[in-house]
Amino acid sequence: MYLIFFMITYIPNIVFAIFLALGIGYFTKNVKKLIRNIRLGKEADVHGDKGQRWKNMSRIALGQTKMVVRPIAGLMHIIVYLGFVIINIEVLEIIIDGLLGTHRIFAFMGGFYDFLIGSFEILALLVIIAVVVFWIRRNMIKLQRFIKPEMQGWPKKDGNLILYIELVLMLLFLTMNATDYQLQQMGAEHYSKAGSFPVSQFIAPLFDGMSQGTLIVVERSAWWLHILGILFFLNYLYFSKHLHILLAFPNTFYGKLKPNGQFSNVEAVTNEVKLMLDPSADPFAATTEDDEEPGKFGASDVMDLNWVQLLNAYTCTECGRCTSECPANQTGKKLSPRKIMMDTRDRLEEVGKNMDANGGTFEPDGKQLLDDYISREELWACTTCNACVEACPVSIDPLSIILEMRRFLVMEQSAAPSELNNMMGNLENNGAPWPFNQMDRLNWAQEA
């Protein structure tokens, strides 16, 4: 008898705890998968000034400095970002309330609590406005960067779904507060006066005339749907471009510190070239230690990229600033740096799923990143101008992937466009990309 009474009293707490555990548990499982997939990448050179890395992260990710290069989108984004971060303080209260069966446990803070709830409400309203603007930009104004070919289908849906979820969450939050406010006015049990409601007090009249019982049902429903919605959204991240809200931080931390123009020197090549240029080297000398198979040059699949490049792919939120700055894309070529990142992620996910299905090892599936996802035409259209790298608000480097894939094409397959082969032939023979004799290099000094 006592047990049943105990169960009935605590059913909401238990249900809440179960949902919370499921929500966080499934998310954790996917995060582990995410980390495993990123680790499929090769080692990356992430040495260098740690202090600078922290500075970059706080400036670019936390401080959103690159977002405001485009002022309208930047400002709207900062609103949603601040809304997301700050309203999460409220989620902390909701979780504690849910687990303990309390109501507005932080209310003891008094005036400060009123201030907090008031600010959350104002932020929620601003987020709603920003989300509506974002939706209009994506669906009505049809900004170029949102209607490129790679945005057809799921990416477009994904973008809109995120906006809908955010809108619904904010509306539930305000509904919850509005009915709470009504109940507080009525002096309902448990609903002691707490919080200030600068926005929801204007929604409250919608609930005028409702009985206390009905109001409690509405308030509880909004409360439950709001927290369940948040748990759903958390788990949606892994399947969406929206992962950037978490990965922007490590991604900006591990972003390139060297000048944009500096491309990596391939160490394996250095060793071979040194051997070739060293007159005293014995070409027949057996490689001393383990006769490793010589590594593959460049990248034809995701496993050939380094882990930072794979992290880049998961971080990309498909905003398309890279593509809209890309000279090749602007002039109608197939190359889109955003597509390079989306393709890398899609292929990586495919490899991950293959591993899941085969007990953790990858079974060759006859596909690769090159050709099956990224075409040679795209790769050869790049001018290596770094506009995409500069444009990315979260330090993604699509150019490094393009270069790695060109390296594979040239060094593993000798598959450069014929004009480039001519250029390289000249370079090899005459030390210049044109067919001029090196001995004529100073002729200009004799010309008038």
Added chain:
Amino acid sequence: MNVPTMASLFAEGKQPEVLFWVGCAGSFDDRAKKITKAFVKILNQAKVSFAVLGTEESCTGDPAKRAGNEFLFQMQAMTNIEVMNGYEVKKVVTTCPHCFNTLKNEYPGLGGNYEVVHHTTFLKQLLEEGKISMEGGSYRGKRITFHDPCYLGRANGIFEAPRELIQKLDAELVEMKSCKKRGLCCGAGGAQMFKEPEEGKKDVNIERTEQALETQPEIIAAACPFCNTMMTDGVKNKEKEASIKVLDVAELIADAEDL
């Protein structure tokens, strides 16, 4: 025009203060050779102690590296490094941002450690040291727009040196809608110079030239021999070559100084 070579100075037991890295375009391309000569005239005028490698110079390997041929790049780099280290080169100046970027950023990892400066930075220093005096002369009040070479600007963060030089000419510097960090490429980088572009609506240099023409310039200033070629072609394509000149910053200065 006095153009000493490293080899001849070395034979006399002399060491110049700076190596002028001419680059392939500067050595062979007819248009770019004019930039080379303009720069040398300024060096002579300012009595800078310099030399060139001449026939001992070879491509830095930039176009091979950007095309994906790391082997060829490193072969070129190591050969050049051997030559430069042999002459104990300390400082290098170059009129080509591609050579500049490669020498400055990619050679150190292969054993080539030099102080590398682009000629616009070098000219600005000469100006500050009073070794060249720039009076606007024929460029006073002219509308000049500056095209940022990707490998000078975005790649290495040098935006102001060329602009300061242009302003010293008392010219009216007008900016294109995409400039500095957001400057649009001329279309030549990444070895594109040596191949036909992929299929598209337009060539990149035409797009960039249109942006330049929007500023209604009398002169389009560049600081890269490849950008110069691309913009010159663009201006010709728009049939504006009679009224708009494409000139390197070094040419502007040499011209203003009547060299």
